Every structure is written in C-alpha cells, then in structure tokens.
Amino acid sequence: MLAVTAADHAAPGPRPEGPVAVLANPSAGRGRHRGLLPGVLERLTRVDRPVRLLAAETADRAEQVCRAAVADGIAALVTVGGDGTVHRGLQAVAGTTVPFGVVSTGTGNDFALDTGLPADPLVAAEAVAGALRAGRTHPVDLARMTGPAGATRWYATVLAAGFDAIVNERANRMRYPRGPRRYDLAILVELARLRPRRYTLRLDGEPLELDAVLVAVGNCASYGGGMRICPDADQTDGLLDVVVGGRFDRRTLVRVKPSIYRGTHVRHPLVSSHRARTVELAAEGITTYADGERALDLPLTVTAVPGALRLLR
Template structure:
C-alpha cells in the first residue's frame, strides 16, 4: 500500500469523540511518526478547513487520512469522490460506524494506521440524499427519517456523553413524545405505505454507535437496504428496540426490509399536527420530506485493513 501513494496528509479533527482526539493527540503524533511514510499531520480548525485541505492534497496527487468520527469521514469522503482521491481512516469519533463496516477495530483505533502500510484500497458505495428543497448530501452510513431523526437532532445538542450511551439516552427522551407518522416509501418503483416509527436507508449496516439497523447491507453491491418500523405501541417499541444492536429486529412483525438503488420517502397527509418530517444522513440534517435517496456505486476509494476479506 505504501508504494501506491507517495505522500499522505492526516487531517485531524480535534473535537471528534467529544474531546477524545485532543487527549490522544500526542500518542497519535508518535504513532504517525513511527510509520515509514511521508505523512503531514494537520490539526484542522473546522469542517470547512478540513475539506479545503483535502482538496489541496488530492490536487497534488496525495492521499488523505481522516482522523475523527463518522462526521469527519462523511465530509472527507464527499471531497474524495469529487477529486477521485484515496481516503484512509483512523476511527476516533463517538460512533465510527462506517469504519466498523470497513473492518476497523473501533476499540483500538490507532491500529488503523497499519492499513497505511499493509492495507489495500477498495471501491465502496456511497448514498446520495436529496431533500424537498433540492439540498443534497452524500452519506456513508444511513439516511433516516422519523423517530431516529428526532433522536439524532437532540443528540447533536449534547456534549457530555457520546456513542451508544448518547443514542440510547436520545431514544429514551424521544420515545416520550414521538408517535408514528404516515409515510409513503417507494423502492425501485415498489410502494409501501403506512404509519411508521422510522424509515432507515442503509448504505452501511450501522448507525448510532453500533446499531445494526440494516444488518445485511453491503458497501459494494450498488444497493441500499431499507428498514421500515411500522406502527406498534410505545411499550412494544421500547421493549424490542434493543434488538437493533444485534440486528435481530428484522424478524419482528412490524419491521419491513426492502432493497433497491433508488428510495423515495414522502409524508402522507394525516390527521395529526406533527411538524414537517426531516431527513438526516450520516448524522447531518439534509432537509424536509419528500426526499430521494440513491446509491453511488463504487464511488469512494478507501483504504481497508489487510485482513478484510
């Protein structure tokens, strides 16, 4: 791997992982220094700064190492696709769901640096989500609307905890007020309609720090996996929700799994007075429904561990 790209730029998000990166920065620098590679380490000041520096690196023919969480990786992946560059990852965020699917051990994130020496570049799919106003966002993991979108919105306002603990707290808070809403889901022309707790469209298997919402999703099949959780009571929803961490929720009678290259989601006029439904993708708000989510097959060139099949 080291011979294919002459120079790397490691773009470090110091705020990732609720301060985890900042604490590990000395150890991270030492780990990079031990590699037999030409690597420049840059601590970025913002997401825009990281993207600008990534563009410069790719324009010079170099590779980019994204050091941070799913948000950092999402932003840099978008730049990498446009520039046709190669992205490597050091998963130091609070969720690291995309890195998990790629085969990285989120519990020992610095081992990801080994992939720069003996790993391999592969091409993987990304998702492209477009909201009602035309706003579009590429995403690496899952696009979602409904209960989990509201939980995601609240979780983004919290700084005192992270990862699976944060998302569980967000779930408990949201379930007290959220109720299923009527939506229409069309996957490659096939329609499903009904009241839902959530609709999740997975490019990857996980979101929310290890929740296997679309457990059979693959990053190289050119398809999106869709999980629809229909209208069940609050108690039944809460009792079964933990199954999502193992991916066993798919056998529940209220869960419908779909698969396709194009997914359309629209709110259906109902009698409730709920605010307009939002679409989120890889932890970022895209906009209001109706929305269209499509796959970009083999769009991203990314470095994975040598042990990945």
C-alpha cells in the first residue's frame, strides 16, 4: 500500500500544449476490452496533442508514473480501466487543476455509472477528446481519508469498512479458486463467522457508538458493480453519506443483500443513514477498501473535499 501526503499534490498546473497521459489496465474487466485500446488512443489524438501511454507493471508503480506525469506538466490524465485504475489515477490528480478523463473498461465501473459517463469505451474516449478540445471540465467531489500516522488516500466512490471489506480481505488472501468463485467462497466463509463489531464514529464531531456488521462511507452511490449501498450520495454536494447495517444475523443479511442493487435496503429497520462533511471511524481488526482497492486500516478520518477533481465530460 502506497501512502500519499499533501506534499505530493504541490504540482504545477496543466500545460494546455502538453501531452495527454494515459494510464491503461489491459486486464480490467477480465480483458474483454483489451483490443479497444488502439481505438481509444486514436480518438484521444484528435485533440492535436501528443498522447503518452504510461507504463506500469504494478498498482504502486501506476501511481508513481501518474504523479511523475502530473509533475511534468501534462495537459490531462486519462484512465482506461475500471474503478481500480481510476483510484490509482486519482492519487496523482486529486486536489490539482489537472483535468481527469475516464474510459471505463472494468467489470463494475461504478464511478462512470454515478457520474453519467459513457459506458461504451470508444464513445467515452470521444467524449474525453471533445471536452479537451473545448476546455470543458466539471468539478466533482472526492473523499480524502487520513490514518492516525498521517497516511492519506483519496477515493471517488465508496469506502467499505465492514463485512464487505472483510470479504475482500479474505478473498485477496486466498490462492484458490481463481476468478469470481474465490469471492463467492470468501462470502460463505465470512458469513459463517459473521458477528457485529463495535464501531465508534464521529460525524462532524458528534459521537456515535453502535454495533454493526457493515459501514459504508459514500462519495458516490454505488460500489461492487452497481450495488447502490449509499443510494442518496451525490458527488457534488460536499457531503459524505454514511450507511450503517446494524446487528444483522446471517439469514437476514442474505435476504437483504439483493435490495442493495435497488438502494431499498436503507428502508430496513436495522439500517441507518447519516450525512456529514467529516467522518471519524474506528473499529478493531478492519482493513478498509475504497473504490474496490485495499486502503487504510481503521481508525481513520474521511473528509469530503468539494470540487477536488476536474472531470472531463
């Protein structure tokens, strides 16, 4: 895990004549859009600027090359991949004036879904190119999380800090089976171990202690490929939506889970919703996941940062 500090964002502004940097993940979406990258790059070249494809063998390296590109004075950063690729690019452009474009080729693409970006990769590339030509960006909020030692990460969609994060952590430790079945097996294992945990929250300074199996802090509404866990979240309102699933037992949690795709789970009596600019969150033994990527251990603080991203659309 690579920590980012405020100093990393003391970068120069974009150079309009500079290159368009592209961070591409060919394995996103299980590689089903791998062959579209040349077409995406061709559409981006229509803005009459050089296009620079960034080389990165690992996720940490992806963040490093993105930050280096921003420091070099690029005209924009474009990610081609899923929410994980977006997450890596955000660490370089969050809090700067460098425009950010998204071409979604992942499995879930929740950021694109919630911000109204085109689902088709080639259409999305044309939209990014058009926005660049017109000099058009839209301000979008981001969430900034900070750990007790000062480590900082940014995210765009949802921070998972409960059962969903625990499942991800187990799935990532498993060597077998591969593919989606590993995640399914991790769910079964963690359902058998399900127990409420004691959480301590402070919402804009107001303390709240409760037992829960799920806590999500949303800048956007969706995670996990269209699960509307924070259905009322708005990435332009300067606020975070906090959804808490209380003392669920296994049977009730399984029964409620399908309603998350519709966002109607918030009507369940064991679910509570809150809204705040700053969320302090603590619990024992939880490693959080943000934009589907492994993030910081609890405790941490999440802050809504209005207009922290200049989105090309």
